Amino acid sequence: MDVPFKTIIRKSIGMGQNDPDFDKIADFQGPRTRFNPLILADYGRNIYNRGQRIGYCLDIRICGYRGLPINQIRALTFEVDGVAIPEESLSIWYENRQHPFADVGTDKIEINWFWKYGDYLRIFIEVPGGIEQGIHDVKFGLALRDHYSSTAYCAKPVTIV
Template sequence: MEKQVIQSVGFRNTKNDKGEITGFQFKVRLPYYRGIFLSQIRPGTLYVDGKKIDNDQITWTINGEEFTNEEMAVDFQTHWATTKPAVLKVKLAGGLEQGYHDLKYGFCFTSSYMPPIIQSGLNPDKESMVFMPEFGHHVNERHLLIV
């Protein structure tokens, strides 16, 4: 795997069973040494050539299974290992034109040993919660070629 989060290998247009180009895909690696469960992922925003892609157009393939962002949010059992890249598939009629494209994508995740919400001991009379920041916010930009 490459050092960058967005991998250059695997960037290509995707086709349906009829051979029609229905979108494109690219791979991302997890920049965390332990691996995480899917419910820990906080998907970010994808920009392709400066245009924002809606999250509902993106699915993640991890361990050979495809997930929407909503499915990942409640999946506490599927583990994403740090040694296996995820494939992000983007629905985009006609895919991307042949040539170079600029991809910018960021995501973050919560750490398995730091809960996202903890009880605050500052005011025991009130139920006060402290929301922990998410860890590992990675924004990566790549200039990649589709042939």
């Protein structure tokens, strides 16, 4: 006697069609996201070009205990002093290379370019005039592709020098 195949439907646990867009900080503040104050450095700095402030940098760490290719970064979301930072303003600086965040996950970044555990990944935020020196409230969300601890969130004061 032939037994027909039984279709098994897997309900989403936060992946697939129910996965958030990760385009705002609120997407990182859910039951499947870990708060981790260690993934964002306590300091940042303005970046100058020919004497003019062109933006500022913040340093972030990976939210697990192993490294992964840069192309595995799915989303980076920042909010500084209550203002959301558009993705178009973000660039990655790591191992003497710079790429716009929009290049992550494309063939513009080599698949063997690894973000090593314990290393800071410098994020350049292009804002004409930079940001005032001092303490700023920074909220940061990180989502990774195919990683056991795929999302993390941090909110803390950061000193910009």
